[in-house]
Amino acid sequence: MMKIKTYLLLLxxxxxxxxxxxxxxxxxxxxxxxxxxxxxxxxxxxxxxxNQDSTQVIKHKMFKDLIIDTVAYYHNNHKSLTCTDCHxxxxxxxxxxxxxxxxxxLICTDCHTDTDDVPPINFTGITEExxxxxxxxxxxxxxxxxxxxxxxxxxITTRSKDNLAHVVAYDNSICLECHSGMGKFDILYGDPKSxxxxxxxxxxxxxxxxxxxxxxxxxxxxxxxxxxAHNIRPKEEAIRKCVTCHSADSRLKYSLYKYQLAQERSEKxxxxxxxxxxxxxxxxxxSPLLNLISLIILGCAVLGIAIHTIIRIIKK
Amino acid sequence: xxxxxxxYPIWIRLWHITNALLCLILIISxxxxxxxSPEGTRIRFDLAVSMHNISGIxxxxxxxxxxLGNLFTGNGIHYVIQFKGFLKRLWKQMYYYxxxxxxxxxxxxxxxxxxxxxxxxQVTYAVIMYFILPILFITGWALLFPNxxxxxxLGINGFAATDFLHIVGGFxxxxxxxxxxxxxxxxxxxxxxxxxxxxxxxxDESEHESTH
Numbered sequence: 001m002m003k004i005k006t007y008l009l010l011l012x013x014x015x016x017x018x019x020x021x022x023x024x025x026x027x028x029x030x031x032x033x034x035x036x037x038x039x040x041x042x043x044x045x046x047x048x049x050x051n052q053d054s055t056q057v058i059k060h061k062m063f064k065d066l067i068i069d070t071v072a073y074y075h076n077n078h079k080s081l082t083c084t085d086c087h088x089x090x091x092x093x094x095x096x097x098x099x100x101x102x103x104x105x106l107i108c109t110d111c112h113t114d115t116d117d118v119p120p121i122n123f124t125g126i127t128e129e130x131x132x133x134x135x136x137x138x139x140x141x142x143x144x145x146x147x148x149x150x151x152x153x154x155x156i157t158t159r160s161k162d163n164l165a166h167v168v169a170y171d172n173s174i175c176l177e178c179h180s181g182m183g184k185f186d187i188l189y190g191d192p193k194s195x196x197x198x199x200x201x202x203x204x205x206x207x208x209x210x211x212x213x214x215x216x217x218x219x220x221x222x223x224x225x226x227x228x229a230h231n232i233r234p235k236e237e238a239i240r241k242c243v244t245c246h247s248a249d250s251r252l253k254y255s256l257y258k259y260q261l262a263q264e265r266s267e268k269x270x271x272x273x274x275x276x277x278x279x280x281x282x283x284x285x286x287s288p289l290l291n292l293i294s295l296i297i298l299g300c301a302v303l304g305i306a307i308h309t310i311i312r313i314i315k316k
Numbered sequence: 317x318x319x320x321x322x323x324y325p326i327w328i329r330l331w332h333i334t335n336a337l338l339c340l341i342l343i344i345s346x347x348x349x350x351x352x353s354p355e356g357t358r359i360r361f362d363l364a365v366s367m368h369n370i371s372g373i374x375x376x377x378x379x380x381x382x383x384l385g386n387l388f389t390g391n392g393i394h395y396v397i398q399f400k401g402f403l404k405r406l407w408k409q410m411y412y413y414x415x416x417x418x419x420x421x422x423x424x425x426x427x428x429x430x431x432x433x434x435x436x437x438q439v440t441y442a443v444i445m446y447f448i449l450p451i452l453f454i455t456g457w458a459l460l461f462p463n464x465x466x467x468x469x470l471g472i473n474g475f476a477a478t479d480f481l482h483i484v485g486g487f488x489x490x491x492x493x494x495x496x497x498x499x500x501x502x503x504x505x506x507x508x509x510x511x512x513x514x515x516x517x518x519x520d521e522s523e524h525e526s527t528h
Binding site: 165204208241242243244246247248249282290294297298301302305308309311312315 | 352360365462467487490
């Protein structure tokens with residue numbers, strides 16, 4: 001019997017290791033040769049070109065905002081696109097004409113429209129919500145979709161249910177890109193004004209919250225028909241009441257957990273989703289069945305004590 | 317008139333009252349967190365969290381004190397169950413509580429210097445103190461430092477499973493406390509056991525046993 005148990009344990013370990021090893025093998029990256037010419041310069045920090053008259057090779061540093069991380073590009077949602085699908089075809093000629101800098105940039109909704117995807121992203125709703133947000137209404141922000149969603153390395157996480165921690169980290173990194181305030185200068189001089197932890201010190205454990213929920217959970221207004229809230233509110237309107245999230249009817253169920261809960265309920269049923277989801281925060285998922293069982297046990301104990309007391313009094 | 321025996325030394329009484337108060341705070345704050353609601357008018361959530369965390373930490377220290385006290389004094393012996401004939405003794409005690417007490421029968425295992433707990437108390441206290449409370453401490457400290465919790469095991473969320481064990485353990489302690497408070501009224505007079513836990517002196521019921 002022990003031998004069988006040992007064998008099964010070893011088998012499970014081997015299978016588990018093999019399966020996890022298979023998971024970790026990266027998929028082969030498919031590149032687009034049509035982009036090679038662009039990435040020859042824009043995929044590097046330094047680019048070179050030859051002076052046709054003197055045949056001299058000239059080396060220049062690429063402007064930071066014009067460098068594309070090619071590895072990230074071929075892993076992003078737009079990887080199938082050719083550069084000139086979004087940028088002018090005139091960029092194919094070198095050197096680029098200077099007036100191309102005035103080329104108007106596309107925004108998400110120039111390509112993305114509302115589809116029947118479930119749950120719907122609702123681009124129209126996102127645009128409406130964004131136009132109400134501080135990013136759109138506050139003077140001097142000049143924000144566009146690209147300010148947060150870099151089209152060259154963007155990976156949509158709203159329909160990911162496998163790794164909620166990754167969704168949180170990815171989405172929060174978008175906010176922290178501007179709001180961490182920890183530029184090189186701040187890191188060197190430790191500017192206390194930019195310390196996000198200090199600003200969120202009122203939370204029982206700020207770091208735990210940063211790791212487990214997105215900034216938008218407290219800083220954006222939820223609209224039911226929009227998959228990801230885009231109406232970022234002024235800091236004075238941020239949620240500071242714990243029970244908004246830590247309660248049975250948690251706000252997180254309508255934001256961060258929305259997609260995961262819908263998927264797990266449809267796949268496993270309501271009961272399984274209670275214990276198998278990653279959607280856990282204290283107070284958010286009291287099981288109605290367990291609550292009922294505990295009330296019955298408590299009721300029986302109280303009733304037993306009451307009956308015992310009455311008989312004791314009668315028999316006194 | 318029967319004599320009194322000094323049954324509860326000062327360290328036990330201090331530990332007992334500390335334990336009782338902390339358990340009460342933990343139960344009240346725990347229920348507040350479990351049934352938290354935006355419309356609720358109970359204790360504020362962040363306050364309940366702080367109350368629960370601080371009380372839990374103090375209870376752990378208090379438990380270490382109790383554990384060492386039991387290890388280095390004679391008190392620990394009262395928790396050691398003699399398994400031979402235990403079920404028979406347990407049944408006898410249960411019979412007394414459910415029927416015998418109403419027939420004015422004498423307690424089958426009277427309390428005295430040599431025996432502090434009847435078999436039912438012994439098994440209940442041993443389970444609560446050496447099984448349920450350690451589970452509560454382990455899961456409670458894990459929830460205090462969630463980074464140490466395994467995120468997922470066999471498709472079960474580690475946080476949810478830890479929280480589940482903590483809540484079930486907490487519920488068991490709550491039910492125990494309720495029944496414990498009631499059974500404490502089962503002395504000769506309903507207040508006898510309560511007084512004994514304050515003064516340390518308990519009526520030596522075993523004297524009746526010897527005169528039987």
